Amino acid sequence: MLSLSPDPAIRHRPAPLRLILPADAPEAALPPVGVPVTRLSGQTMGTYWSVALVAPGGPPPLLLRRGIIAILDDIVASMSHWDPASDLCRYNAAPRGWVAVDGGLAQVLETALAVAADSGGAYDPAIGGLVDLWGFGPPGPVAAPPSAAAIAAALAAPRWNEIRVEPARLWQPGGVRLDLSAIAKGHAVDAVSRYLSDRGVTSHLVDIGGELRGWGIKHDANPWWVTLEQPVGRDGRPGGILTRIALHGWSVATSGDSRRFLMGPDGARLSHSLDPRTGRPVPDDLAAVTVLHRDCMMADVLATALTVLGPRAGPDWAAARGIMALFVLREGRGLAERATPALAALAETH
Incomplete structure (x- = not known):
């Protein structure tokens, strides 16, 4: 088994696939063979929401969808900075x-x-x-x-x-x-996941705008696997090792500037992630920070905090707190990666 290095940033040779398998996953019941995966989706918080679930004998999908929409609408009414009535x-x-x-x-x-x-x-x-x-x-x-x-x-x-x-x-x-854009979506993911678990849907994957939480396994005994989007270098091309994470009792969130940014007058990419201490966008040294945590709300907000802390202070701050995080750095026109010890212990590259 090859592990990610938790030490100084190392450029990786291309590898077909990196798997991250969280330890200490709770026990999960195996759904009956042949039960299909039901998929529900919609719009919320200016982005999409999507739920995949396996619920043999559980509540009808239409009823679950109504419940999910009600939860998301309540969160928008409370925490939206776009709705003047919130x-x-x-x-x-x-x-x-x-x-x-x-x-x-x-x-x-x-x-x-x-x-x-x-x-x-x-x-x-x-x-x-x-x-x-x-x-x-x-x-x-x-x-x-x-x-x-x-x-x-x-x-x-x-x-x-x-x-x-x-x-x-x-x-x-x-x-x-x-x-609260950097924490509300993660909170909403947790809320929807709790709602499903409370109604006996013990196998589900919740995704709101790329923040995800999985619970349970499918009838083939596989957990909910998610593939991280590959960030882009300064040349605009995606790179880094293709990474898949098994989510059962775990959540994942990524902060990055590959899709949302402002172009400065000199043509430089200005991240949408702002440093509250300087009032300016963070440098483009970090292409993405991914955090794995049991709570999606914490994964969401920690990914933002680590992005602002940057490629030097961020990994040390995360390592000192046992946070599982992957930093993708821009070096020249290419990409390099650095993982915290807690995440490196879970990763294997094939």
Whole structure:
């Protein structure tokens, strides 16, 4: 078995396939032979959602789909920064003081603030003003990057460390604009997965905009395998080893700039991932960061935090916390990879 190196970044020779098999997976019942995989899908949070499931004798697919849509609609009504009527947008527009919100929003924000504190502000849920300034928010794209003065003004606004959270209300210090894009989809994946498990659907794969969680196995005794999208180098061509991950009781999320970016005046790629500490896009040294975690919400937010921490501080920060992460670095026109020890222990290349 060949393992990924957890040490300094190493360029890999092309390999047909890398498999990541998480350890300590919970026991799973084998569905009856011949039970088909049912697929449900739709739109939410500005992206797609998709569920694959095996449910012999379980609730009808139409009933499950209605339940999934209801869960996703509730999360949008609570956490969308695009819907002016959402709890989050009401908070953003509120003057200084306490704002009553849905309890789910308060719980997610509490987790977001803990990651912000642990990462030294590399992740900041109060980044809404900067996101809009760079053209990645509800106001839409901008013709040119913002001025240094505009960035400085956004950085001078209250930040994450001035927010307070109680079970059903949030403290608005005045001027804070939340953006939970880096954690809400992962939270939604977890919520849908719990809903399915609670209804006896013990074999399912949930995917919302590329954030995934799997549970159980299929009738051929295989877990839910997912293949990571290959990131692109500075030459625009995809590269890196093709990677497949077995998801049973695990989630995976990736942060990268291969699809969403802004072109600077010099023709350089400006990532949609902003560094809340500088107010500017992160350098394009990192093509992608993938995190494997039991909770999709944590995989989602940690992938963003690690992207901002970058190719040097990020792997060390993740390794110190036992985080399973794969960093794909741009070196010249090619790509290189670095895995944390926790992920390297699970990987084998064939």
